[in-house]
Amino acid sequence: MAHTYKVKYFNFTARGEPIRMLLSYGEIPFEDERISREDWPKIKPSTPLGQLPVLEIDGKQIPHSVSICRYLATIVKLDGKDAKENLRIDVAVETLLDLQKLAFECVMESDAAKKDEKNKKLKESVPLYLGKLEEHANKNGGYIALDRLSWADIIFICIYEGLMNILGKNTFDSYPSLQKIKKNVLDVKGIRNWIKNRPETPSSMGPLKFEYDLKQEV
Amino acid sequence: MAHTYKVKYFNFTARGEPIRMLLSYGEIPFEDERISREDWPKIKPSTPLGQLPVLEIDGKQIPHSVSICRYLATIVKLDGKDAKENLRIDVAVETLLDLQKLAFECVMESDAAKKDEKNKKLKESVPLYLGKLEEHANKNGGYIALDRLSWADIIFICIYEGLMNILGKNTFDSYPSLQKIKKNVLDVKGIRNWIKNRPETPSSMGPLKFEYDLKQEV
Numbered sequence: 001m002a003h004t005y006k007v008k009y010f011n012f013t014a015r016g017e018p019i020r021m022l023l024s025y026g027e028i029p030f031e032d033e034r035i036s037r038e039d040w041p042k043i044k045p046s047t048p049l050g051q052l053p054v055l056e057i058d059g060k061q062i063p064h065s066v067s068i069c070r071y072l073a074t075i076v077k078l079d080g081k082d083a084k085e086n087l088r089i090d091v092a093v094e095t096l097l098d099l100q101k102l103a104f105e106c107v108m109e110s111d112a113a114k115k116d117e118k119n120k121k122l123k124e125s126v127p128l129y130l131g132k133l134e135e136h137a138n139k140n141g142g143y144i145a146l147d148r149l150s151w152a153d154i155i156f157i158c159i160y161e162g163l164m165n166i167l168g169k170n171t172f173d174s175y176p177s178l179q180k181i182k183k184n185v186l187d188v189k190g191i192r193n194w195i196k197n198r199p200e201t202p203s204s205m206g207p208l209k210f211e212y213d214l215k216q217e218v
Numbered sequence: 219m220a221h222t223y224k225v226k227y228f229n230f231t232a233r234g235e236p237i238r239m240l241l242s243y244g245e246i247p248f249e250d251e252r253i254s255r256e257d258w259p260k261i262k263p264s265t266p267l268g269q270l271p272v273l274e275i276d277g278k279q280i281p282h283s284v285s286i287c288r289y290l291a292t293i294v295k296l297d298g299k300d301a302k303e304n305l306r307i308d309v310a311v312e313t314l315l316d317l318q319k320l321a322f323e324c325v326m327e328s329d330a331a332k333k334d335e336k337n338k339k340l341k342e343s344v345p346l347y348l349g350k351l352e353e354h355a356n357k358n359g360g361y362i363a364l365d366r367l368s369w370a371d372i373i374f375i376c377i378y379e380g381l382m383n384i385l386g387k388n389t390f391d392s393y394p395s396l397q398k399i400k401k402n403v404l405d406v407k408g409i410r411n412w413i414k415n416r417p418e419t420p421s422s423m424g425p426l427k428f429e430y431d432l433k434q435e436v
Contacts, residue, residue, distance in 0.1 A: 049313065050346060067308035074301035083292035090285035095267065111329065128268060 005030035006056035008047075010040070013203045015065040016053045017158045022069055022151060024194035026076030034199070066093065073151035085146055092136065092145040092152040096159045099129045103166045126167065134175045142180035149188065157185045157214065164212040165203045182217070192218045223248035224274035226265075228258070231421045233283040234271045235376045240287055240369060242412035244294030252417070284311065291369035303364055310354065310363040310370040314377045317347045321384045344385065352393045360398035367406065375403045375432065382430040383421045400435070410436045 005023060009016030011034040023030045035043055035052065044050050048063045055061075055068045062068055073079040073089075080086040102122050109115040133156075137144050145152040160182055163171050172178050186192055195218045202210045223241060227234030229252040241248045253261055253270065262268050266281045273279075273286045280286055291297040291307075298304040320340050327333040351374075355362050363370040378400055381389055390396050404410055413436045420428045 049316075049350060050343075062305065062309065064309050064312040067305060067312050070308055071301055071305040074304075083289055086292075087280065087285060087289040090288055091280065091282050094282040094285050098267075125268075132267060 003058050004056075006033055007031070007053060008033045008035060008043075008056065008061075009053040010035055010037070011199070011201060013158060013161060013201050017161075017201070018069050018151075018154050019053055019055060019065060019072065020198070021154050021158065021191055021194055022072040022076055022078065025078065025154065025188060025190040026072070027190050028076070032199075066097070069151055069155065078149060078151040078154065080146065080150065085150075089145040089150050089152045092133065093155050095129055095133060096144075096152070096155050099125065100159045100162060103163055107166055126171075130172070130175055130178065134177050137175075137177035137181050142177060142184045144178075144181055149184065153181055153185050154191070156181055157191075161212060161214050162203050165210055169212060186214070186218050221276050222274075224251055225249070225271060226251045226253060226261075226274065226279075227271040228253055228255070229417070229419060231376060231379060231419050235379075235419070236287050236369075236372050237271055237273060237283060237290065238416070239372050239376065239409055239412055240290040240294055240296065243296065243372065243406060243408040244290070245408050246294070250417075284315070287369055287373065296367060296369040296372065298364065298368065303368075307363040307368050307370045310351065311373050313347055313351060314362075314370070314373050317343065318377045318380060321381055325384055344389075348390070348393055348396065352395050355393075355395035355399050360395060360402045362396075362399055367402065371399055371403050372409075374399055375409075379430060379432050380421050383428055387430060404432070404436050 005028060007016060007019050007023070007030055009019075020030070020032060040052075047054050048061050051063055053065050053068070054063055055072075062071075070079070080089050102118070102125050106115065106118045106122050109118050133144060140147050143149060143153055144156050156178075160172065160178075172182075186195070195214050198215070223246060225234060225237050225241070225248055227237075238248070238250060258270075265272050266279050269281055271283050271286070272281055273290075280289075288297070298307050320336070320343050324333065324336045324340050327336050351362060358365050361367060361371055362374050374396075378390065378396075390400075404413070413432045416433070
């Protein structure tokens with residue numbers, strides 16, 4: 001019997017979008033429940049850890065977005081074929097998440113001196129991290145971890161969108177292989193269809209400007 | 219031919235210790251290189267992402283502690299037997315890391331108002347997270363993710379030590395099944411020997427008091 005899937009998250013891309021995208025890639029039907037800010041306090045105590053996203057599989061709630069993605073990847077066959085390939089995927093994913101975290105912390109910092117410090121760290125990290133990822137993408141022919149599509153590329157495309165909104169539209173201009181990943185991922189039918197048809201979805205709450213949407217590229 | 223392993227990290231437990239412990243569990247010989255604060259600026263540019271820990275396998279440097287641990291777990295057979303078991307491990311690990319992060323951010327926060335806010339969040343999260351982990355540990359007979367030892371238990375024991383130093387020595391008093399995990403893990407020969415014989419290793423740099431050391435329990 002087919003399993004039933006429900007993604008519970010806010011109406012943001014952020015940590016929910018890779019889950020929605022992996023399910024869409026696998027053409028696995030899912031209920032896309034978007035919790036409003038007003039309803040969240042009522043729903044929060046019913047989640048396993050007072051957090052979203054949650055993936056419900058046959059009614060059982062699973063927390064933690066990265067764990068969920070790694071699991072879904074095994075179902076839609078976007079994991080590695082062995083432990084060494086999975087290590088390459090995991091390293092790419094942790095690198096991307098670190099970069100996203102640094103960028104997000106800069107945006108959210110309200111103290112001016114600390115913001116300067118965080119911006120400095122971000123400015124050092126962006127070329128280092130993107131440069132390293134570009135090297136891998138170049139070696140892999142336009143994929144971030146393996147020589148073919150993996151769930152790390154799905155994480156990449158979601159973070160790509162977020163970074164374009166935080167760091168600006170020219171962030172990836174000097175990284176041709178990372179741009180090739182974007183193209184490769186957006187060429188995949190399930191993902192393309194998802195992005196074309198997804199509801200209007202801000203990249204996050206908070207002080208982010210929201211100008212760039214992957215939708216404009218599919 | 220056997221592979222050669224070198225763990226490069228500071229002389230802290232923190233993110234390096236689960237790597238050292240997993241190798242010790244598997245009775246895999248490794249070089250335990252501890253970088254001093256003075257040497258770090260010289261060594262930093264030679265690491266893949268300007269960060270430690272790094273695991274060198276046959277001279278090739280791998281960054282990111284959690285990715286390294288997940289990979290080593292497959293080698294020493296502390297991973298799950300299938301995707302569902304690995305999901306349970308990953309969820310437990312992400313829960314533990316979230317808790318560690320919340321606690322660590324409280325310690326590191328210098329702004330008084332923000333520290334209050336973070337302490338409030340920590341006070342809410344500790345019973346929620348530990349309560350949830352206790353439930354699982356109880357169901358699993360003294361293991362955190364599966365009904366037997368997994369690499370999530372190694373992560374647990376390392377974070378246990380850190381939390382005892384941040385949150386105080388009675389943190390786990392009302393969690394008998396989590397204490398049972400500690401006992402189960404410390405009873406494992408490779409781990410017990412490692413802890414008995416490891417060099418003096420502070421839990422982290424910074425303003426942590428360092429009173430509790432697993433060594434006193436083996």
